[in-house]
Amino acid sequence: MFKVIVVVLIAVVVFLLDFATVKKSKSKKDKKVYIAFFILALSIVVLHVMEVNIPTPIEGIKQIYQPVAEPIRKSLEKYL
Amino acid sequence: MIEKGKIGVRQFTVLVLMYTLGTAVIILPSLTASYAHANAWITMVIAMLIGIGIVFMLNCVISIDWKKNLFELSEHILGKWVGKAVSVLFLTYILLLTATNLRQIGEFITTQVTVETPIQFVMFIFMMTSLIGVRLGLEVIGRTSEIFFPYAFTSLILLLILVAPEADFRNVQPVLQEDIGGTFLAVIPTLTTPYLELFIFLAIFPYVHRFKPAKKAFYIGVIIGSVILTLITLMCLAVLGPDFTARQIFPSYILGKKISLANFLERIEILVAIAWFFTIFFKITLNFYVLNLGMSHFFNLKSTKTLSTPLAFIIIIMGIILFTDIIYYNEFVAYYAPYYSATIGILLPMLLLLVGFIRKKKKKSKVG
Amino acid sequence: MVNQLMQKKIKSICVIIILTVLLSGCWDARELSDIAIATALGVDKEGDQILVSAQILNPGEIAGNTISTRTAVSTYQAKGSTFFEAIRKLTTIAPRRIYLAHLRMIILGEEFARGGVADVLDFISRDHEMRTDFNFAIARENTAENVVQVLTPLEKIPANKIFGNLQAAEESWAGVSAVKLDELIASMTSKGKEASVTGLWVIGDPEFGTQLENVEASLSPTEIKTDFIGVFKNDRFVDWLNEEQSKTLNRIKNKVKNTISWVPCDDGGKVAIEVFKTHANVSGSMKKGIPKINVDVKSEANVGDVACALNLTKPKELRKLESKFEKSIEEEMKTSIKKIQEMGTDVFGFGEVIHRASPKEWKKVKGQWNEIFANELEVKVNVKIKIRRTGTINQSFLKEIEEKRKQGE
Structure with a gap:
């Protein structure tokens, strides 16, 4: 829990420093998207710090390409 | 246009060259030697030839309208919605690629140099430097690459010259007598880094001062980079032997350890490694820049800098969670990454080229 | 206005904090x-x-x-x-x-x-x-x-x-x-x-x-x-390996930079040369399942130590000396190679030579190479020695001493 608090505190500082540049652009859309991404980033960092297992997208890619990859993998492994 | 900066043709050449060397220089010698053994350098040569073909294809794509970058181009050719969808595919790939590259340099430093430093910190420091680069814009990235390039290039050439006395070319004989199948099959994973990643330069092209020389510069950068990669692989084989090269995770670093000039100039491998930090840094920075550029196009933002900070943190965490361990990573790079990269790096640009070509013809026939 | 000042302050404080973190140096630092x-x-x-x-x-x-x-x-x-x-x-x-x-x-x-x-x-x-x-x-x-x-x-x-x-x-x-x-x-x-x-x-x-x-x-x-x-x-x-075998091994592996060898003279006594340049060329072939190895050793040498009456003014004598050394080294190498073959372990790397020469034939024998090395492999040795110089003197004064002694008798 202590770690999470530290991360959130750092995030607040980063936000204060960073948001100024976004403000300068004077675009509402920029601000909205920025905040959305900031929350996304923060939640990922917090999840990581809390040692929650986040599934890796690599598994998905492996599943998709399995039919192509497997036969070539087999023939490549012959030469190991 | 979101990016207002311009880079020179020479800066573009340097960026392409550094990008080609990038992470390839630390992972390819071992990867190719695992399957092609003594013929690994031939694999590299074949990959280079195919790579030049890929560059030709990419040059054709950007010739459709070189004032538009990759994301604008896909919306222009495929229409707004399909274009956006394709952009998402590109962006996901670039996000994963940046995270993977960051992980690679992290793995390298924590395996060979500073073993007790947590990988998170190494990655954090690298990403922050890239973040500063992206915040300063493409012009600054281009100029910095020009400053650091001589250092990186000289130390790589010096590495090749200084280990030459240790080379024993009997190690690469007999040439193309055994493992011929492996030699040709190994081209598939070899193409991934760097050739199938070169498409990101389609997003940089519009910001180069002059278009025609930039097309040539693309070839020059890729060819010089590939030749250096091939030579380093050849030296790894000749100095360390094919088996030893395949067994090492970072054989080109071990190659640096072999430098010993008159018992005086030795233990300088870290200087060689620093040269790679530069090339990898520019690779990460370029990827990250293109990611930001694409994101701001996708959301119609005013500035490329808007999303840079949150994205940097997302990439660091991605880099950590993508691969549980180094064996998982190696397996992915060798067996699965090539097809994903081929989809994004060849198929999608081909699609753009094809549809663009058909549209042009239709337009012409209408005018006619 | 105040807000901007605040931000500047926050920024500088952050920079200071980051710099102090860096001050402690490398994470992995270990002092002597x-x-x-x-x-x-x-x-x-x-x-x-x-x-x-x-x-x-x-x-x-x-x-x-x-x-x-x-x-x-x-x-x-x-x-x-x-x-x-x-x-x-x-x-x-x-x-x-x-x-x-x-x-x-x-x-x-x-x-x-x-x-x-x-x-x-x-x-x-x-x-x-x-x-x-x-x-x-x-x-x-x-x-x-x-x-x-x-x-x-x-x-x-x-x-x-x-x-x-x-x-x-x-x-x-x-x-x-x-x-x-x-x-x-x-x-x-x-x-x-x-x-x-x-x-x-x-x-x-x-x-x-x-x-x-x-x-x-x-x-x-x-x-x-x-x-x-x-x-x-x-x-x-x-x-x-004993001394000769060790030397033979190094000769074939091209590791010899400088060494000594000696032969007896015709009239008793010994003469030694300093071999300062040696290059061994190992070539191999495999025909009809019989592996063959050719070892060509080329050396350059100086006369280093003459302990007998040897006429070093005539080129003919020098040629004779050369062929004597060639024969002696050839003999030494042949017997050493035989002995090592009997041990049944191919330390010379002859197998790799065969591998490079005829990769297809090699595939058939690589499984039991050490036995083939021990029993079937034919090794031919050919040594060429060129004596270049005789050191700082030509004729040995031993000849004069010998003559003086004979006169005394």
Whole structure:
């Protein structure tokens, strides 16, 4: 829990420093998207710090390409 | 246009060259030697030839309208919605690629140099430097690459010259007598880094001062980079032997350890490694820049800098969670990454080229 | 306005905090006072455990100005079920963490080497601190711990003495070979080649050698000598080569830089030459399943030592001398190769030569190469020697002395 608090505190500082540049652009859309991404980033960092297992997208890619990859993998492994 | 900066043709050449060397220089010698053994350098040569073909294809794509970058181009050719969808595919790939590259340099430093430093910190420091680069814009990235390039290039050439006395070319004989199948099959994973990643330069092209020389510069950068990669692989084989090269995770670093000039100039491998930090840094920075550029196009933002900070943190965490361990990573790079990269790096640009070509013809026939 | 000032302040504070973090330096930093620099490691077997003896540098004795009665190196020992465990266990005795990047020698006990060394080599090539520029040696008829403990005169660090000794002997004697990690692993894993490692002898009483008195005497009673080469089959040590065989091996592997050989003169006495340039060309072929190896040795030499009445003014005499040496070296090499073939381990790497020459035929024999090497392989040796110079004098004055003696009689 202590770690999470530290991360959130750092995030607040980063936000204060960073948001100024976004403000300068004077675009509402920029601000909205920025905040959305900031929350996304923060939640990922917090999840990581809390040692929650986040599934890796690599598994998905492996599943998709399995039919192509497997036969070539087999023939490549012959030469190991 | 979101990016207002311009880079020179020479800066573009340097960026392409550094990008080609990038992470390839630390992972390819071992990867190719695992399957092609003594013929690994031939694999590299074949990959280079195919790579030049890929560059030709990419040059054709950007010739459709070189004032538009990759994301604008896909919306222009495929229409707004399909274009956006394709952009998402590109962006996901670039996000994963940046995270993977960051992980690679992290793995390298924590395996060979500073073993007790947590990988998170190494990655954090690298990403922050890239973040500063992206915040300063493409012009600054281009100029910095020009400053650091001589250092990186000289130390790589010096590495090749200084280990030459240790080379024993009997190690690469007999040439193309055994493992011929492996030699040709190994081209598939070899193409991934760097050739199938070169498409990101389609997003940089519009910001180069002059278009025609930039097309040539693309070839020059890729060819010089590939030749250096091939030579380093050849030296790894000749100095360390094919088996030893395949067994090492970072054989080109071990190659640096072999430098010993008159018992005086030795233990300088870290200087060689620093040269790679530069090339990898520019690779990460370029990827990250293109990611930001694409994101701001996708959301119609005013500035490329808007999303840079949150994205940097997302990439660091991605880099950590993508691969549980180094064996998982190696397996992915060798067996699965090539097809994903081929989809994004060849198929999608081909699609753009094809549809663009058909549209042009239709337009012409209408005018006619 | 106030807001902007605030932001500037926050920014500068953040920068200061980040800079202080950097001030502490490298995460992995270790000062010289925290590490114990190992210069040599000895590996032995004790039961089913591995005994590691580490020769640790005593920095104060090497670089300090005051001369004390302490030794320049200290030895620490630890046992473990694996090599890695033993090395880490050293910290239970040594006051500091062992630092391996400056290692010069790894010495394998003969008993240990007979049991196979592959496990140890794996750790050595896996650990990031280990470089590849140290040499291997086998403690001949001895344990590695005894060799590691011997103190040496002239060179304060025994490991450095052995390392320098090996280089010097390899360059000007040719009976030893300095083998480094990558070469050792490459020859152990290659199907057409076996490994060979130099031997280390302890001359005199090894117990006495551990004491400072040993280096206080002008002629140290206990010394370490590097000589002869031990051959391996796979990762197991098999046998020792004698002097001629060691020289032959180095000749064929092109490791000879400078060496001496001698032949008897026609009228008694001996003449020796200094061979300063040697190049061996090994070619091979495999026809109808019969492997053949051709060894062509080309050497250049100087007359080094004439201990008989030899007329060195005539070119004809010199040619005669050349052919004499050629024959003698050829004979020596042939018998040595025969003997090594009988041992049944291909330390020359003839298998690799066949492999390069006819890869297709090689595929059929690579499984049982060592037997073919021992029984079927034909080796032809051809030596060419060119004597260039006769040193700083031409005729030996021995001839005059001889004549004077004859007159006296």
